[in-house]
Amino acid sequence: MFRDSRINLTDEQVSSYKENGFVQIDNVLNREELEELRTCMEEVMNNHGGKSIQTSEDKAAYYKVLNQRVNTWRDHGGMARFVLSERLAGMADQLIGNKGVRLFHDHALLKMPHDSKETPWHQDFPYWPMKKPGALSIWLTLDDVDEKNGCMQFMPKTHQLNKLKAVSLVGGHDIFEEAENNGARFDKSQAVTVPMKAGSCTFHDGLTFHAAFANQTDKPRRVLAIIYMPDGTTFNGKPHITVDDLSLQQGKPLAGGRFPKLY
Numbered sequence: 001m002f003r004d005s006r007i008n009l010t011d012e013q014v015s016s017y018k019e020n021g022f023v024q025i026d027n028v029l030n031r032e033e034l035e036e037l038r039t040c041m042e043e044v045m046n047n048h049g050g051k052s053i054q055t056s057e058d059k060a061a062y063y064k065v066l067n068q069r070v071n072t073w074r075d076h077g078g079m080a081r082f083v084l085s086e087r088l089a090g091m092a093d094q095l096i097g098n099k100g101v102r103l104f105h106d107h108a109l110l111k112m113p114h115d116s117k118e119t120p121w122h123q124d125f126p127y128w129p130m131k132k133p134g135a136l137s138i139w140l141t142l143d144d145v146d147e148k149n150g151c152m153q154f155m156p157k158t159h160q161l162n163k164l165k166a167v168s169l170v171g172g173h174d175i176f177e178e179a180e181n182n183g184a185r186f187d188k189s190q191a192v193t194v195p196m197k198a199g200s201c202t203f204h205d206g207l208t209f210h211a212a213f214a215n216q217t218d219k220p221r222r223v224l225a226i227i228y229m230p231d232g233t234t235f236n237g238k239p240h241i242t243v244d245d246l247s248l249q250q251g252k253p254l255a256g257g258r259f260p261k262l263y
């Protein structure tokens, strides 16, 4: 059974995150913990109903990019052990300068085999109902990942840019073009591809441009992503599936039981 513990990041890892807007951390879960998380994820993905929200297979174009279930922790105690864990949240806290972190939400992110599509370049922050940037994601892989089955790519230093438009994940919007129209300049050869072993993770800032390759293999690519926000992050009043059933007031902190303080 997963026993929580703290991971101390090195100064190099923290400064690399600050400089580039993302960082890779290896060996965050051991083999037994990974097996446990795989079992929990399979159970929660096969659970119908409940409080988590699954991408509908009817939305075929979206499903080819990602089969995702949001807020698995609300339905499955085993998923909650990982999503609420000090081990993962504590790393997020170190990366943002020990300000204290709250959970925004988690999602199981599966890239299904057969006719899979790449995840287009985007920023996450434009989707989130937060007044100010600062929130970040862990992308924890349950499978070995590379360019063949949907590993991530990051464009270093793009977290220094402003919030751009929310990109449709089924395509049609070029975030680089939008940023260039706003005066930014890129050398796309600087994009960093991040193959990783199962049990390793990346963290990325909500403003960092990132993308993922299509899954050309015959097995799903399984990832647990968790979004953490600095304690005190406030609500901007915009709709989002994780807040739409709550009576939140614009300008008030995203806090309380749905957004627990984890560290």
Ligand SMILES: O=C(O)CCC(=O)C(=O)O
Pocket (backbone or CB within 6 Å): 066, 109, 111, 119, 124, 137, 139, 150, 210, 211, 212, 223, 225
């Ligand atoms: O897993 C993917 O394909 C994309 C993940 C992503 O964009 C994210 O975690 O922000």
